Amino acid sequence: MTTVPASWYVVLGILLFTIGALGVLVRRNLIIVFMAIELMLNAVNLVFVAFARQQQAMDGQVMVFFVMTVAAAEAAVGLAIILAVFRNRETVNADEVNLLRW
Amino acid sequence: MTTLAFPDVAWLPLLPLMVIGATALLVLVADLFSEGPDYDALGWLGLIGLIVAAVCAALLWNQSGSTLAGTLVLDRYGLFFTILFAVGSGLTLLLSMNYLETTDIRSGDYYTLLLFSTVGMVLMATSVDLIVIFLGLEVMSIAAYALAGIWRTQVRSNEAALKYFILGAFASGFLLLGIALLFGASGETLLPRIGEVAATGTGEQRLLVTIGAALLLVGFGFKVAAAPFHSWAPDVYEGAPTAVTAFMAAGIKAAAFAAFVRVFVDSLGPLAGDWRGALWILAVLTMTVGNVSALVQRNIKRLLAYSSIAHAGYLLVGMVAGGENGNAAVLFYLAVYTFMTVGAFAVVIALGRRGQPHEDLDDWAGVGLRSPFLGFAMTVFMLSLAGVPPLAGFMGKFYLFSAALEAGYVWLTVIAVVNSLVSVYYYVGVLVKMYMAEGGVEAEATSARPYLFAALVATLAGTFLLGLFPTPWFEIARRSVESLI
Numbered sequence: 308m309t310t311v312p313a314s315w316y317v318v319l320g321i322l323l324f325t326i327g328a329l330g331v332l333v334r335r336n337l338i339i340v341f342m343a344i345e346l347m348l349n350a351v352n353l354v355f356v357a358f359a360r361q362q363q364a365m366d367g368q369v370m371v372f373f374v375m376t377v378a379a380a381e382a383a384v385g386l387a388i389i390l391a392v393f394r395n396r397e398t399v400n401a402d403e404v405n406l407l408r409w
Numbered sequence: 410m411t412t413l414a415f416p417d418v419a420w421l422p423l424l425p426l427m428v429i430g431a432t433a434l435l436v437l438v439a440d441l442f443s444e445g446p447d448y449d450a451l452g453w454l455g456l457i458g459l460i461v462a463a464v465c466a467a468l469l470w471n472q473s474g475s476t477l478a479g480t481l482v483l484d485r486y487g488l489f490f491t492i493l494f495a496v497g498s499g500l501t502l503l504l505s506m507n508y509l510e511t512t513d514i515r516s517g518d519y520y521t522l523l524l525f526s527t528v529g530m531v532l533m534a535t536s537v538d539l540i541v542i543f544l545g546l547e548v549m550s551i552a553a554y555a556l557a558g559i560w561r562t563q564v565r566s567n568e569a570a571l572k573y574f575i576l577g578a579f580a581s582g583f584l585l586l587g588i589a590l591l592f593g594a595s596g597e598t599l600l601p602r603i604g605e606v607a608a609t610g611t612g613e614q615r616l617l618v619t620i621g622a623a624l625l626l627v628g629f630g631f632k633v634a635a636a637p638f639h640s641w642a643p644d645v646y647e648g649a650p651t652a653v654t655a656f657m658a659a660g661i662k663a664a665a666f667a668a669f670v671r672v673f674v675d676s677l678g679p680l681a682g683d684w685r686g687a688l689w690i691l692a693v694l695t696m697t698v699g700n701v702s703a704l705v706q707r708n709i710k711r712l713l714a715y716s717s718i719a720h721a722g723y724l725l726v727g728m729v730a731g732g733e734n735g736n737a738a739v740l741f742y743l744a745v746y747t748f749m750t751v752g753a754f755a756v757v758i759a760l761g762r763r764g765q766p767h768e769d770l771d772d773w774a775g776v777g778l779r780s781p782f783l784g785f786a787m788t789v790f791m792l793s794l795a796g797v798p799p800l801a802g803f804m805g806k807f808y809l810f811s812a813a814l815e816a817g818y819v820w821l822t823v824i825a826v827v828n829s830l831v832s833v834y835y836y837v838g839v840l841v842k843m844y845m846a847e848g849g850v851e852a853e854a855t856s857a858r859p860y861l862f863a864a865l866v867a868t869l870a871g872t873f874l875l876g877l878f879p880t881p882w883f884e885i886a887r888r889s890v891e892s893l894i
Binding site for chain 1: 540543544547551554555558561562564567568570571574575578579581582583585586588589590592593595596597598
């Protein structure tokens with residue numbers, strides 16, 4: 308079995324986080340933006356697990372459960388908000404949601 | 410009979426938190442049995458719960474301890490903020506009871522969300538574990554996202570909630586990555602242990618801690634609306650229901666600062682040399698951007714949003730100064746700011762009517778002469794925000810800036826003072842409009858809205874009290890930060 312240093316996972320996590328952050332800034336479809344935020348949170352989860360392994364500390368694994376729960380709660384509220392916007396504006400494009408100056 | 414082991418938990422430190430949490434659940438259940446459209450009873454229930462929590466926190470003042478594996482502590486710092494949040498949320502509840510009548514928000518959930526958000530705030534201020542601080546932040550924020558968008562039929566409320574949610578969740582991501590790196594450096598999430606690693610760690614550990622601290626700075630910067638992470642604040646403040654805006658400006662900002670100061674002083678104190686410089690720049694940018702942008706605003710809520718950004722800048726000045734005086738000044742100013750900003754938003758609410766929010770500054774023309782009490786209240790709040798003696802805002806700024814001067818930040822103090830002079834222009838501009846222009850709207854008599862009247866009287870009293878007799882209150886703030894350093 309090939310083994311890799313734990314730091315590779317950390318680097319992968321940070322790369323995924325960067326992709327997620329760029330997605331939030333670049334994409335205009337609100338659902339995609341929301342998915343990019345989820346990617347950021349899950350990238351951090353990967354970093355947590357890798358560090359937990361490296362440090363032999365369970366706190367990191369436990370943290371992942373909390374983050375997953377928080378992400379679920381955020382998804383519930385976030386999708387409800389996007390739905391409310393869609394009902395009133397019939398769009399999920401961030402550029403068309405412009406009543407207040409962005 | 411089967412018995413189960415009951416965990417040995419010290420309940421005392423959890424008391425205020427549990428009171429607010431229980432009240433929130435009680436309101437949630439009571440909502441099932443209340444027939445709309447009048448939800449004042451739920452507001453009263455929440456108010457009583459907050460008062461009980463504040464009294465509990467005050468009674469615990471001389472106690473100390475920790476609970477739940479050391480993640481939650483009972484110290485004066487946490488108690489100070491618990492009382493402050495109870496006051497801020499209580500005032501918001503008072504505002505809301507009359508405000509909701511003028512909106513289409515017909516649901517008791519409003520009060521439940523407000524109380525749950527307060528629970529998150531108390532968690533943030535009383536915890537010394539990064540996991541719990543993050544959880545508190547999310548409990549507070551997720552409830553606040555829903556609150557911002559609770560006026561579902563209004564497009565502006567939808568948009569405000571959307572922007573608040575997207576940028577808030579984005580900021581949480583950065584904060585979380587910062588926490589992950591601090592954990593990676595130390596294998597710990599408890600603040601004191603991370604502090605040890607920051608002080609004595611190897612080069613690699615210190616590098617991770619430094620990058621982690623920078624990410625935390627970005628995350629907290631978003632939450633307190635510090636420039637250049639402030640762009641969401643004006644839109645969200647303008648679009649959210651006014652009572653919720655007051656809650657965001659007072660409560661949520663204070664909670665973010667509570668965790669911000671605790672994490673950076675308690676845990677990252679050994680790196681202070683590194684982050685002081687970054688905070689210096691952030692403070693100058695935040696003050697300047699806030700004040701200069703406020704100069705050209707025509708919408709009162711937007712103006713107060715930029716003013717709120719500027720005030721985050723003043724608070725950062727106190728954090729840069731640090732030490733007992735600097736941190737105590739931050740706490741004192743947060744208390745002062747709660748009263749004056751909630752008061753200003755109360756006047757905004759008093760001027761609005763059903764379907765006519767009257768948020769444009771032109772609507773305010775002549776209001777001061779037609780409604781003397783509202784005029785007087787707004788004069789007090791605007792002058793206090795501008796920092797005119799003998800009001801609370803002046804004493805708050807005096808403590809902040811003198812702490813910065815003592816710590817040797819002469820230029821920072823000069824920039825801060827110049828900024829507060831600039832701010833006088835737009836605060837007085839509102840008053841000029843209210844007293845010297847003609848043709849605005851007629852405000853409803855305040856006597857017709859008893860809760861709003863009570864909130865105005867309470868915030869006025871707070872603004873005068875903290876301004877005329879600041880010493881004992883500043884002493885309390887100083888005692889509160891003793892446990893920190």
